[in-house]
Amino acid sequence: MMINQRPSKILRLPEVKDKVGLSRSSIYALMTKGDFPPSVRLGERSVGWFEDKIDQWLLERENKRKNK
Structure with missing residues (x-):
């Protein structure tokens, strides 16, 4: 049985900047160091980030902060 999952929304850079x-x-x-979710190429000159990956990254940062 397959479960239909809704694809994650793709955020552009201004939305990512506002969110994080x-x-x-x-x-x-941070991306260069491997400490931020990688972007996905949307076109020749555009990239975006999956919103669920950004949300997960924010949650991990919050958990690390709480555990210090």
């Missing part, structure tokens, strides 16, 4: 409270350069620096 980081600048473009901070997001890309």
